[in-house]
Amino acid sequence: MYKLDHIRNFCIIAHIDHGKSTLADRILEITGAVTQRQMREQYLDKMDLERERGITIKAQAVRVFYNADDGETYQFNLIDTPGHVDFTYEVSRSLAACEGALLVVDAAQGVEAQTLANVYMAMEHDLEIIPVINKIDLPAAQVEETKNQIEDVIGIDSSNAILCSAKTGIGIKEILEAVVQRIPPPPPPESDRLRALVFDSTYDSYRGVILFCAVHNGELRKDDQIVLMASNARYGVDEVGVFAPEMLPVECLYTGEVGYAIASIKDIRSVRVGDTVTHAHRRAETPLHDYEEVKPVVFAGFYPMDADEYDVLRDAIEKLKLNDASFFCEAESCKALGFGFRCGFLGLLHMEIIQQRLEREFGANLITTAPSVIYRVYRTDKTMVEVDNPSFLPLVTEIERIEEPMVDVTILTPRTYVGNVLQLCQAKRGEQKTIAFPRQNHAVLVYRMPLGEIILDFHDRLKSVSQGYASFNYDPSGYQKSDIVRLDILVNGEMLDALSTLVHREMCESRGRQITESLKEAIPRHQFKIPIQAAIGGKIVARETINAWRKDVTSKCYGGDISRKRKLLEKQKAGKKRMKQVGNVTVPQEAFLAVLKS
16 A cells, blocks of 8 residues: 555665665565565675676665565665776765665775765755664774764764664564654655656667666556656656565556666667656656766767777667766777777776676677876967877877866875875875874875876875775866876887877876887787877886897808808898888787777
8 A cells, every 4th residue: 555654765884894885775575575485685786797796786776565564664765886986976875865864884994085074965865864874784883983083073973873784684573663664755746747767777679778767656557648748758657666685576666665667668768867758748847957967077089899899889878878877988099099988987896897797698799098187278369278098188289288177186095004195195196185083093094196097007006005095086176287197109210099098297207108018019010110198298207129020131141251141131131121121010909908908
Protein backbone atom coordinates (compact mmCIF):
# COMPACT_ATOMS: atom_id res chain seq x y z
CA MET A 1 0.00 0.00 0.00
CA TYR A 2 1.45 3.38 -1.08
CA LYS A 3 1.92 5.95 1.73
CA LEU A 4 4.11 9.00 1.13
CA ASP A 5 4.94 9.39 4.84
CA HIS A 6 6.23 5.77 4.90
CA ILE A 7 8.91 6.42 2.22
CA ARG A 8 12.54 7.08 3.19
CA ASN A 9 15.04 8.17 0.53
CA PHE A 10 18.66 7.97 1.72
CA CYS A 11 22.17 7.25 0.46
CA ILE A 12 25.38 5.84 1.93
CA ILE A 13 28.43 8.14 1.80
CA ALA A 14 32.01 7.48 2.92
CA HIS A 15 35.67 7.55 1.91
CA ILE A 16 36.79 4.81 -0.48
CA ASP A 17 36.97 1.31 1.10
CA HIS A 18 35.14 2.19 4.34
CA GLY A 19 32.44 -0.46 3.79
CA LYS A 20 29.55 1.26 1.94
CA SER A 21 28.84 -1.62 -0.47
CA THR A 22 29.14 -4.23 2.31
CA LEU A 23 26.64 -2.27 4.44
CA ALA A 24 24.28 -2.16 1.43
CA ASP A 25 24.66 -5.97 1.14
CA ARG A 26 23.56 -6.47 4.78
CA ILE A 27 20.55 -4.13 4.32
CA LEU A 28 19.48 -6.15 1.25
CA GLU A 29 19.78 -9.37 3.28
CA ILE A 30 17.98 -8.22 6.43
CA THR A 31 15.05 -6.72 4.44
CA GLY A 32 14.73 -9.89 2.32
CA ALA A 33 15.29 -8.07 -0.99
CA VAL A 34 17.87 -10.70 -1.98
CA THR A 35 17.73 -14.36 -0.97
CA GLN A 36 20.73 -16.14 0.53
CA ARG A 37 21.09 -18.16 -2.69
CA GLN A 38 21.21 -15.01 -4.89
CA MET A 39 23.53 -13.10 -2.55
CA ARG A 40 27.08 -12.25 -3.53
CA GLU A 41 29.56 -9.73 -2.12
CA GLN A 42 29.12 -6.11 -3.31
CA TYR A 43 25.77 -7.07 -4.85
CA LEU A 44 25.01 -3.54 -6.12
CA ASP A 45 28.36 -3.27 -7.95
CA LYS A 46 27.07 -4.48 -11.33
CA MET A 47 30.13 -3.87 -13.53
CA ASP A 48 32.96 -6.42 -13.80
CA LEU A 49 35.34 -3.48 -13.52
CA GLU A 50 33.90 -2.54 -10.10
CA ARG A 51 34.21 -6.08 -8.81
CA GLU A 52 37.79 -6.49 -10.08
CA ARG A 53 39.01 -3.22 -8.58
CA GLY A 54 36.92 -3.46 -5.41
CA ILE A 55 35.55 0.09 -5.84
CA THR A 56 32.13 1.55 -6.63
CA ILE A 57 32.10 3.52 -9.88
CA LYS A 58 28.36 4.03 -10.50
CA ALA A 59 25.83 5.01 -7.83
CA GLN A 60 23.14 2.29 -7.65
CA ALA A 61 19.54 2.78 -6.49
CA VAL A 62 17.48 -0.03 -4.91
CA ARG A 63 14.01 -0.26 -3.30
CA VAL A 64 13.48 -2.43 -0.21
CA PHE A 65 10.68 -2.81 2.37
CA TYR A 66 11.41 -2.84 6.10
CA ASN A 67 9.07 -3.99 8.89
CA ALA A 68 9.91 -1.58 11.72
CA ASP A 69 9.52 -2.12 15.46
CA ASP A 70 6.44 0.14 15.46
CA GLY A 71 4.59 -2.48 13.38
CA GLU A 72 4.55 -0.40 10.19
CA THR A 73 6.15 -1.32 6.86
CA TYR A 74 8.40 1.36 5.34
CA GLN A 75 9.66 1.72 1.76
CA PHE A 76 13.38 2.49 1.63
CA ASN A 77 14.92 3.91 -1.56
CA LEU A 78 18.63 3.37 -0.95
CA ILE A 79 21.52 4.66 -3.10
CA ASP A 80 25.02 3.18 -2.74
CA THR A 81 27.51 5.87 -3.85
CA PRO A 82 31.20 5.81 -4.94
CA GLY A 83 33.92 6.96 -2.54
CA HIS A 84 36.71 8.12 -4.86
CA VAL A 85 37.20 11.84 -5.46
CA ASP A 86 36.92 11.35 -9.27
CA PHE A 87 33.28 10.22 -8.89
CA THR A 88 32.11 13.10 -6.68
CA TYR A 89 29.53 14.05 -9.34
CA GLU A 90 27.79 10.69 -8.84
CA VAL A 91 27.62 11.45 -5.08
CA SER A 92 26.24 14.99 -5.61
CA ARG A 93 23.48 13.66 -7.93
CA SER A 94 22.57 11.00 -5.35
CA LEU A 95 22.39 13.56 -2.53
CA ALA A 96 19.99 15.69 -4.62
CA ALA A 97 17.53 12.76 -4.74
CA CYS A 98 17.57 12.05 -0.96
CA GLU A 99 16.38 13.45 2.37
CA GLY A 100 19.08 11.78 4.47
CA ALA A 101 22.49 10.10 4.40
CA LEU A 102 24.33 7.40 6.32
CA LEU A 103 27.88 8.64 6.95
CA VAL A 104 30.09 5.53 7.24
CA VAL A 105 33.48 5.90 8.98
CA ASP A 106 36.00 3.06 9.30
CA ALA A 107 36.78 2.48 13.02
CA ALA A 108 40.35 1.44 12.15
CA GLN A 109 41.20 4.26 9.69
CA GLY A 110 39.10 7.10 11.12
CA VAL A 111 37.94 10.20 9.25
CA GLU A 112 39.62 10.61 5.85
CA ALA A 113 39.67 13.32 3.20
CA GLN A 114 36.74 12.18 1.06
CA THR A 115 34.63 11.60 4.21
CA LEU A 116 35.02 15.30 4.90
CA ALA A 117 34.16 16.36 1.33
CA ASN A 118 31.03 14.16 1.17
CA VAL A 119 29.74 15.42 4.54
CA TYR A 120 30.05 19.05 3.42
CA MET A 121 28.13 18.21 0.22
CA ALA A 122 25.38 16.55 2.28
CA MET A 123 25.19 19.63 4.53
CA GLU A 124 24.80 21.87 1.44
CA HIS A 125 21.78 19.76 0.42
CA ASP A 126 20.41 20.14 4.00
CA LEU A 127 20.23 16.38 4.58
CA GLU A 128 19.79 14.56 7.88
CA ILE A 129 23.17 12.86 8.53
CA ILE A 130 23.39 9.67 10.61
CA PRO A 131 27.01 8.83 11.60
CA VAL A 132 27.80 5.09 11.43
CA ILE A 133 31.10 3.70 12.76
CA ASN A 134 31.86 0.53 10.80
CA LYS A 135 34.33 -2.37 11.27
CA ILE A 136 34.15 -2.33 15.08
CA ASP A 137 35.00 -6.06 15.06
CA LEU A 138 38.56 -5.41 13.77
CA PRO A 139 41.44 -5.78 16.29
CA ALA A 140 42.73 -2.33 15.22
CA ALA A 141 39.33 -0.62 15.75
CA GLN A 142 39.48 2.58 17.82
CA VAL A 143 35.84 3.45 18.45
CA GLU A 144 36.28 6.29 20.97
CA GLU A 145 39.10 7.82 18.92
CA THR A 146 36.89 7.72 15.79
CA LYS A 147 33.99 9.34 17.68
CA ASN A 148 36.29 12.15 18.80
CA GLN A 149 37.54 12.59 15.21
CA ILE A 150 33.96 12.90 13.89
CA GLU A 151 33.33 15.70 16.40
CA ASP A 152 36.71 17.49 16.08
CA VAL A 153 37.43 17.15 12.34
CA ILE A 154 33.89 17.12 10.86
CA GLY A 155 32.00 18.98 13.58
CA ILE A 156 29.05 16.54 13.92
CA ASP A 157 27.70 15.28 17.25
CA SER A 158 28.84 11.64 17.52
CA SER A 159 27.10 10.80 20.82
CA ASN A 160 24.30 9.05 18.89
CA ALA A 161 26.61 7.43 16.29
CA ILE A 162 25.66 3.81 15.54
CA LEU A 163 28.36 1.16 16.01
CA CYS A 164 28.24 -1.65 13.48
CA SER A 165 30.13 -4.31 11.57
CA ALA A 166 28.75 -4.56 8.04
CA LYS A 167 30.68 -7.79 7.52
CA THR A 168 29.19 -9.68 10.49
CA GLY A 169 25.82 -7.89 10.63
CA ILE A 170 26.27 -6.25 14.06
CA GLY A 171 24.24 -3.03 14.40
CA ILE A 172 22.38 -3.24 11.05
CA LYS A 173 18.95 -3.40 12.77
CA GLU A 174 19.79 -0.24 14.74
CA ILE A 175 20.76 1.55 11.49
CA LEU A 176 17.42 0.68 9.85
CA GLU A 177 15.48 1.89 12.91
CA ALA A 178 17.47 5.14 12.88
CA VAL A 179 16.53 5.62 9.20
CA VAL A 180 12.83 5.31 10.13
CA GLN A 181 13.07 7.62 13.16
CA ARG A 182 15.55 10.28 12.02
CA ILE A 183 15.25 10.68 8.21
CA PRO A 184 12.15 12.64 7.10
CA PRO A 185 9.80 11.41 4.32
CA PRO A 186 9.75 13.18 0.91
CA PRO A 187 7.94 16.56 0.93
CA PRO A 188 4.31 16.56 -0.30
CA PRO A 189 3.84 17.32 -4.04
CA GLU A 190 3.30 20.90 -5.23
CA SER A 191 0.72 19.77 -7.83
CA ASP A 192 -0.67 16.59 -9.39
CA ARG A 193 1.02 17.23 -12.77
CA LEU A 194 3.81 14.75 -13.48
CA ARG A 195 7.39 15.94 -12.94
CA ALA A 196 10.03 13.22 -12.74
CA LEU A 197 13.77 13.94 -12.67
CA VAL A 198 16.01 11.82 -14.94
CA PHE A 199 18.95 11.12 -12.59
CA ASP A 200 20.64 8.49 -14.79
CA SER A 201 20.12 6.44 -17.95
CA THR A 202 21.57 3.49 -19.82
CA TYR A 203 21.29 1.99 -23.30
CA ASP A 204 19.85 -1.43 -24.13
CA SER A 205 20.39 -2.79 -27.66
CA TYR A 206 16.82 -4.16 -27.83
CA ARG A 207 14.77 -1.71 -25.72
CA GLY A 208 16.55 1.58 -26.40
CA VAL A 209 17.34 4.15 -23.72
CA ILE A 210 16.20 3.24 -20.19
CA LEU A 211 15.41 6.33 -18.07
CA PHE A 212 16.13 6.20 -14.32
CA CYS A 213 13.58 8.58 -12.73
CA ALA A 214 12.76 10.09 -9.33
CA VAL A 215 9.07 11.14 -9.30
CA HIS A 216 8.57 14.51 -7.56
CA ASN A 217 4.95 15.23 -8.54
CA GLY A 218 2.15 13.17 -10.06
CA GLU A 219 2.19 9.55 -11.27
CA LEU A 220 3.96 7.75 -14.11
CA ARG A 221 2.18 4.73 -15.63
CA LYS A 222 2.57 2.30 -18.50
CA ASP A 223 1.04 3.57 -21.82
CA ASP A 224 1.35 7.23 -20.70
CA GLN A 225 2.41 9.73 -23.39
CA ILE A 226 5.44 11.57 -22.00
CA VAL A 227 7.59 14.53 -23.06
CA LEU A 228 11.25 15.18 -22.20
CA MET A 229 11.10 18.91 -21.44
CA ALA A 230 14.66 19.87 -22.49
CA SER A 231 14.55 18.25 -25.96
CA ASN A 232 10.70 18.40 -26.34
CA ALA A 233 10.81 14.79 -27.61
CA ARG A 234 7.56 12.82 -27.21
CA TYR A 235 7.32 9.06 -26.49
CA GLY A 236 4.88 6.38 -25.34
CA VAL A 237 5.82 4.50 -22.15
CA ASP A 238 6.15 0.72 -22.70
CA GLU A 239 7.11 -0.20 -19.15
CA VAL A 240 7.70 1.34 -15.72
CA GLY A 241 9.36 -0.43 -12.84
CA VAL A 242 11.56 -0.29 -9.75
CA PHE A 243 14.98 -1.62 -8.75
CA ALA A 244 14.31 -4.39 -6.24
CA PRO A 245 17.35 -4.71 -6.67
CA GLU A 246 16.89 -6.14 -10.21
CA MET A 247 14.53 -4.33 -12.61
CA LEU A 248 10.95 -5.23 -11.61
CA PRO A 249 7.93 -3.97 -13.66
CA VAL A 250 5.13 -2.27 -11.66
CA GLU A 251 1.80 -0.65 -12.54
CA CYS A 252 2.71 2.86 -11.46
CA LEU A 253 5.46 5.06 -9.99
CA TYR A 254 3.92 7.41 -7.38
CA THR A 255 5.18 10.70 -5.92
CA GLY A 256 8.39 10.20 -3.92
CA GLU A 257 9.25 6.87 -5.58
CA VAL A 258 12.35 6.02 -7.61
CA GLY A 259 12.31 3.68 -10.62
CA TYR A 260 12.80 3.36 -14.37
CA ALA A 261 10.82 3.99 -17.55
CA ILE A 262 11.24 2.36 -20.99
CA ALA A 263 9.75 4.20 -23.96
CA SER A 264 11.54 2.73 -27.04
CA ILE A 265 13.84 5.75 -27.22
CA LYS A 266 16.32 5.10 -30.03
CA ASP A 267 17.58 8.66 -30.49
CA ILE A 268 20.32 8.90 -27.84
CA ARG A 269 20.78 12.66 -28.36
CA SER A 270 17.26 13.46 -27.10
CA VAL A 271 18.04 12.21 -23.56
CA ARG A 272 20.02 14.21 -21.03
CA VAL A 273 20.65 13.51 -17.34
CA GLY A 274 18.92 16.22 -15.31
CA ASP A 275 15.97 16.49 -17.73
CA THR A 276 12.36 16.51 -16.50
CA VAL A 277 9.73 13.98 -17.68
CA THR A 278 6.12 15.21 -17.84
CA HIS A 279 2.83 14.12 -19.45
CA ALA A 280 2.26 15.18 -23.07
CA HIS A 281 -1.45 16.04 -22.51
CA ARG A 282 -1.00 17.74 -19.08
CA ARG A 283 2.43 19.30 -19.22
CA ALA A 284 4.08 20.75 -16.13
CA GLU A 285 4.62 24.49 -16.36
CA THR A 286 8.25 24.49 -15.16
CA PRO A 287 10.92 21.76 -15.15
CA LEU A 288 12.53 20.56 -11.94
CA HIS A 289 15.77 22.12 -10.73
CA ASP A 290 18.48 20.71 -13.03
CA TYR A 291 21.83 19.37 -11.91
CA GLU A 292 24.57 21.93 -12.29
CA GLU A 293 26.66 21.36 -15.40
CA VAL A 294 29.78 19.42 -14.48
CA LYS A 295 33.11 20.88 -15.62
CA PRO A 296 35.83 18.39 -16.63
CA VAL A 297 39.29 19.07 -15.24
CA VAL A 298 41.42 16.53 -17.14
CA PHE A 299 41.50 16.24 -20.94
CA ALA A 300 42.93 13.57 -23.25
CA GLY A 301 42.48 12.42 -26.84
CA PHE A 302 40.86 9.08 -27.73
CA TYR A 303 41.77 7.75 -31.19
CA PRO A 304 40.88 4.40 -32.81
CA MET A 305 43.80 2.00 -33.47
CA ASP A 306 42.44 1.56 -37.00
CA ALA A 307 41.07 4.61 -38.85
CA ASP A 308 38.20 2.44 -40.20
CA GLU A 309 36.89 2.00 -36.61
CA TYR A 310 36.12 5.72 -36.14
CA ASP A 311 32.33 5.21 -36.50
CA VAL A 312 32.41 2.32 -33.99
CA LEU A 313 34.21 4.54 -31.47
CA ARG A 314 31.76 7.44 -32.04
CA ASP A 315 28.72 5.20 -31.39
CA ALA A 316 30.38 3.68 -28.30
CA ILE A 317 31.14 7.12 -26.83
CA GLU A 318 27.55 8.34 -27.40
CA LYS A 319 26.12 5.30 -25.60
CA LEU A 320 28.58 5.62 -22.72
CA LYS A 321 27.72 9.32 -22.26
CA LEU A 322 24.15 8.23 -21.45
CA ASN A 323 25.44 6.28 -18.47
CA ASP A 324 28.03 8.87 -17.34
CA ALA A 325 26.85 12.49 -17.48
CA SER A 326 30.23 13.78 -16.25
CA PHE A 327 32.01 12.52 -19.39
CA PHE A 328 32.55 15.21 -22.06
CA CYS A 329 33.80 14.78 -25.65
CA GLU A 330 34.10 16.52 -29.03
CA ALA A 331 35.60 15.46 -32.36
CA GLU A 332 39.20 16.42 -33.22
CA SER A 333 42.06 15.24 -35.45
CA CYS A 334 45.85 15.23 -35.51
CA LYS A 335 48.46 14.43 -38.18
CA ALA A 336 49.95 11.42 -36.40
CA LEU A 337 46.79 9.65 -35.20
CA GLY A 338 44.06 10.78 -37.63
CA PHE A 339 40.46 11.42 -36.54
CA GLY A 340 39.42 10.96 -32.92
CA PHE A 341 37.82 12.69 -29.93
CA ARG A 342 38.95 15.21 -27.32
CA CYS A 343 37.49 13.92 -24.04
CA GLY A 344 37.10 15.58 -20.65
CA PHE A 345 37.15 13.76 -17.29
CA LEU A 346 36.89 14.52 -13.56
CA GLY A 347 40.26 12.94 -12.82
CA LEU A 348 42.83 10.40 -13.92
CA LEU A 349 40.97 7.39 -12.46
CA HIS A 350 37.79 8.56 -14.21
CA MET A 351 39.75 8.68 -17.49
CA GLU A 352 41.14 5.17 -16.91
CA ILE A 353 37.68 3.75 -16.11
CA ILE A 354 36.10 5.35 -19.22
CA GLN A 355 38.90 3.93 -21.39
CA GLN A 356 38.45 0.42 -19.97
CA ARG A 357 34.63 0.58 -20.29
CA LEU A 358 34.90 1.59 -23.96
CA GLU A 359 37.25 -1.34 -24.60
CA ARG A 360 35.27 -3.93 -22.61
CA GLU A 361 31.63 -2.99 -23.09
CA PHE A 362 31.82 -1.72 -26.67
CA GLY A 363 34.90 -3.50 -28.09
CA ALA A 364 36.72 -0.27 -29.02
CA ASN A 365 40.50 -0.36 -29.64
CA LEU A 366 41.96 2.93 -28.40
CA ILE A 367 45.08 5.05 -28.39
CA THR A 368 44.94 7.63 -25.57
CA THR A 369 47.03 10.81 -25.65
CA ALA A 370 48.70 12.35 -22.59
CA PRO A 371 46.27 13.93 -20.08
CA SER A 372 46.24 17.73 -19.76
CA VAL A 373 44.25 20.46 -17.98
CA ILE A 374 42.62 23.71 -19.20
CA TYR A 375 44.96 26.71 -19.33
CA ARG A 376 43.82 30.30 -19.79
CA VAL A 377 45.93 32.09 -22.39
CA TYR A 378 45.76 35.90 -22.49
CA ARG A 379 46.80 37.34 -25.84
CA THR A 380 48.53 40.65 -26.46
CA ASP A 381 45.28 41.94 -28.05
CA LYS A 382 43.60 41.56 -24.57
CA THR A 383 41.48 38.52 -25.55
CA MET A 384 41.49 35.27 -23.59
CA VAL A 385 41.26 31.69 -24.91
CA GLU A 386 40.99 28.42 -22.97
CA VAL A 387 43.48 25.81 -24.19
CA ASP A 388 43.28 22.10 -23.31
CA ASN A 389 45.21 20.86 -26.36
CA PRO A 390 48.85 21.96 -26.96
CA SER A 391 48.12 22.18 -30.71
CA PHE A 392 45.80 25.15 -30.08
CA LEU A 393 48.34 27.24 -28.15
CA PRO A 394 48.85 30.62 -29.89
CA LEU A 395 52.29 31.74 -31.09
CA VAL A 396 54.72 32.89 -28.40
CA THR A 397 54.73 36.42 -29.85
CA GLU A 398 50.92 36.62 -29.38
CA ILE A 399 50.90 35.52 -25.71
CA GLU A 400 50.91 38.07 -22.89
CA ARG A 401 50.58 35.53 -20.05
CA ILE A 402 49.32 32.01 -19.28
CA GLU A 403 47.31 31.05 -16.18
CA GLU A 404 47.02 27.48 -14.92
CA PRO A 405 44.18 26.00 -12.82
CA MET A 406 44.83 25.76 -9.07
CA VAL A 407 43.23 23.51 -6.45
CA ASP A 408 43.02 23.53 -2.66
CA VAL A 409 44.26 20.12 -1.53
CA THR A 410 43.20 18.83 1.91
CA ILE A 411 45.50 16.06 3.15
CA LEU A 412 44.81 13.92 6.23
CA THR A 413 47.88 12.02 7.48
CA PRO A 414 49.29 10.48 10.66
CA ARG A 415 51.72 12.84 12.40
CA THR A 416 54.69 10.50 11.68
CA TYR A 417 54.57 11.18 7.94
CA VAL A 418 54.04 14.97 8.01
CA GLY A 419 57.68 15.66 6.98
CA ASN A 420 57.46 13.36 3.94
CA VAL A 421 54.14 14.88 2.85
CA LEU A 422 55.50 18.44 3.17
CA GLN A 423 58.47 17.54 0.94
CA LEU A 424 56.16 16.01 -1.68
CA CYS A 425 53.86 19.06 -1.73
CA GLN A 426 56.83 21.43 -2.14
CA ALA A 427 58.19 19.30 -5.01
CA LYS A 428 54.78 19.64 -6.67
CA ARG A 429 54.99 23.46 -6.46
CA GLY A 430 52.51 23.60 -3.57
CA GLU A 431 51.94 26.61 -1.33
CA GLN A 432 51.02 25.77 2.28
CA LYS A 433 47.85 27.46 3.57
CA THR A 434 47.23 25.77 6.94
CA ILE A 435 48.44 22.87 9.06
CA ALA A 436 46.52 21.65 12.11
CA PHE A 437 46.64 18.76 14.57
CA PRO A 438 43.01 18.17 15.69
CA ARG A 439 44.04 14.96 17.48
CA GLN A 440 47.34 13.93 19.01
CA ASN A 441 48.42 11.65 16.16
CA HIS A 442 46.57 13.23 13.20
CA ALA A 443 47.48 16.18 10.98
CA VAL A 444 45.30 18.09 8.51
CA LEU A 445 47.27 19.98 5.83
CA VAL A 446 45.77 22.38 3.30
CA TYR A 447 47.89 23.28 0.25
CA ARG A 448 47.23 25.36 -2.85
CA MET A 449 48.69 23.47 -5.80
CA PRO A 450 48.54 23.43 -9.61
CA LEU A 451 45.97 20.91 -10.89
CA GLY A 452 48.44 19.77 -13.55
CA GLU A 453 50.72 18.44 -10.79
CA ILE A 454 47.86 16.59 -9.07
CA ILE A 455 46.48 14.63 -12.03
CA LEU A 456 49.58 12.62 -12.96
CA ASP A 457 51.15 10.75 -10.03
CA PHE A 458 50.33 12.70 -6.85
CA HIS A 459 48.01 10.03 -5.44
CA ASP A 460 50.55 7.23 -5.92
CA ARG A 461 53.43 9.24 -4.46
CA LEU A 462 51.35 10.39 -1.47
CA LYS A 463 50.48 6.78 -0.65
CA SER A 464 54.15 5.84 -1.10
CA VAL A 465 55.59 8.49 1.27
CA SER A 466 52.93 7.78 3.93
CA GLN A 467 52.98 3.96 3.66
CA GLY A 468 49.37 4.06 2.47
CA TYR A 469 47.92 6.00 5.44
CA ALA A 470 47.47 9.51 4.01
CA SER A 471 44.41 10.51 2.00
CA PHE A 472 43.55 13.66 0.08
CA ASN A 473 40.73 15.55 -1.55
CA TYR A 474 40.85 18.63 -3.78
CA ASP A 475 38.53 21.50 -4.73
CA PRO A 476 38.96 24.05 -7.57
CA SER A 477 40.61 27.30 -6.44
CA GLY A 478 40.69 29.58 -9.49
CA TYR A 479 43.63 30.34 -11.80
CA GLN A 480 47.14 31.68 -11.25
CA LYS A 481 49.78 33.15 -13.59
CA SER A 482 52.49 30.60 -14.35
CA ASP A 483 55.49 30.04 -16.63
CA ILE A 484 53.89 27.42 -18.90
CA VAL A 485 55.60 26.38 -22.16
CA ARG A 486 54.82 23.95 -24.95
CA LEU A 487 57.17 20.98 -25.12
CA ASP A 488 57.39 19.58 -28.67
CA ILE A 489 58.81 16.18 -29.62
CA LEU A 490 60.75 15.95 -32.90
CA VAL A 491 61.71 12.65 -34.56
CA ASN A 492 64.25 13.10 -37.35
CA GLY A 493 63.37 16.81 -37.43
CA GLU A 494 59.60 16.23 -37.81
CA MET A 495 57.25 17.25 -34.99
CA LEU A 496 54.82 14.66 -33.54
CA ASP A 497 51.82 16.79 -32.55
CA ALA A 498 50.23 13.89 -30.65
CA LEU A 499 53.09 13.96 -28.10
CA SER A 500 53.25 17.74 -27.54
CA THR A 501 52.51 18.75 -23.95
CA LEU A 502 52.09 21.92 -21.89
CA VAL A 503 54.44 21.88 -18.87
CA HIS A 504 55.96 24.29 -16.38
CA ARG A 505 59.38 25.56 -17.51
CA GLU A 506 61.06 24.00 -14.44
CA MET A 507 59.75 20.54 -15.37
CA CYS A 508 60.34 20.61 -19.14
CA GLU A 509 63.87 19.18 -19.09
CA SER A 510 63.03 16.13 -16.94
CA ARG A 511 59.77 15.53 -18.85
CA GLY A 512 61.59 15.87 -22.20
CA ARG A 513 64.27 13.40 -21.13
CA GLN A 514 61.58 10.95 -19.99
CA ILE A 515 59.74 11.08 -23.34
CA THR A 516 62.86 10.84 -25.53
CA GLU A 517 64.13 7.82 -23.57
CA SER A 518 60.76 6.07 -23.96
CA LEU A 519 60.72 6.74 -27.72
CA LYS A 520 64.30 5.48 -28.13
CA GLU A 521 63.24 2.15 -26.67
CA ALA A 522 60.03 1.93 -28.73
CA ILE A 523 61.04 3.12 -32.24
CA PRO A 524 62.79 0.40 -34.31
CA ARG A 525 66.23 1.09 -35.84
CA HIS A 526 66.39 2.28 -39.46
CA GLN A 527 69.15 2.36 -42.07
CA PHE A 528 70.18 5.82 -40.86
CA LYS A 529 70.64 7.59 -37.52
CA ILE A 530 67.45 9.01 -35.99
CA PRO A 531 67.70 11.98 -33.60
CA ILE A 532 64.83 12.25 -31.07
CA GLN A 533 64.58 15.72 -29.56
CA ALA A 534 62.44 17.55 -27.00
CA ALA A 535 62.25 21.26 -27.80
CA ILE A 536 60.75 24.49 -26.49
CA GLY A 537 60.44 26.62 -29.60
CA GLY A 538 63.94 26.50 -31.15
CA LYS A 539 65.72 25.38 -27.96
CA ILE A 540 66.51 21.65 -27.58
CA VAL A 541 66.20 20.56 -23.91
CA ALA A 542 66.70 16.78 -24.29
CA ARG A 543 67.98 14.44 -26.99
CA GLU A 544 68.43 10.74 -27.68
CA THR A 545 69.81 9.08 -30.85
CA ILE A 546 68.80 5.76 -32.37
CA ASN A 547 71.86 4.33 -34.13
CA ALA A 548 71.55 3.04 -37.69
CA TRP A 549 71.70 -0.56 -38.83
CA ARG A 550 75.16 -1.06 -40.26
CA LYS A 551 75.67 -3.61 -43.01
CA ASP A 552 79.18 -5.16 -43.03
CA VAL A 553 80.26 -3.98 -46.51
CA THR A 554 83.90 -5.03 -45.89
CA SER A 555 83.04 -8.70 -45.42
CA LYS A 556 84.17 -9.59 -48.97
CA CYS A 557 87.63 -8.00 -48.49
CA TYR A 558 90.07 -10.75 -47.51
CA GLY A 559 93.33 -8.96 -46.77
CA GLY A 560 94.83 -6.54 -49.31
CA ASP A 561 95.38 -2.80 -48.94
CA ILE A 562 93.42 -0.97 -46.17
CA SER A 563 92.43 1.73 -48.68
CA ARG A 564 89.97 -0.77 -50.28
CA LYS A 565 88.05 -1.07 -47.00
CA ARG A 566 88.11 2.69 -46.45
CA LYS A 567 86.77 3.27 -49.95
CA LEU A 568 83.81 0.91 -49.31
CA LEU A 569 83.06 2.52 -45.92
CA GLU A 570 83.16 6.04 -47.42
CA LYS A 571 80.78 4.88 -50.15
CA GLN A 572 78.41 3.47 -47.51
CA LYS A 573 78.64 6.71 -45.46
CA ALA A 574 77.69 8.79 -48.53
CA GLY A 575 74.75 6.48 -49.25
CA LYS A 576 73.46 6.76 -45.67
CA LYS A 577 73.74 10.56 -45.81
CA ARG A 578 71.68 10.63 -49.00
CA MET A 579 69.16 8.17 -47.48
CA LYS A 580 68.75 10.40 -44.39
CA GLN A 581 67.86 13.36 -46.59
CA VAL A 582 64.90 11.51 -48.13
CA GLY A 583 64.20 8.95 -45.39
CA ASN A 584 60.96 9.04 -43.35
CA VAL A 585 60.83 7.46 -39.89
CA THR A 586 58.08 4.96 -39.18
CA VAL A 587 56.80 5.58 -35.63
CA PRO A 588 54.72 2.55 -34.56
CA GLN A 589 51.61 2.89 -32.36
CA GLU A 590 53.49 1.00 -29.63
CA ALA A 591 55.82 4.02 -29.38
CA PHE A 592 52.89 6.37 -28.65
CA LEU A 593 51.52 3.94 -26.07
CA ALA A 594 54.95 3.60 -24.41
CA VAL A 595 55.25 7.39 -24.02
CA LEU A 596 51.71 7.82 -22.75
CA LYS A 597 52.17 5.06 -20.16
CA SER A 598 55.34 6.76 -18.92
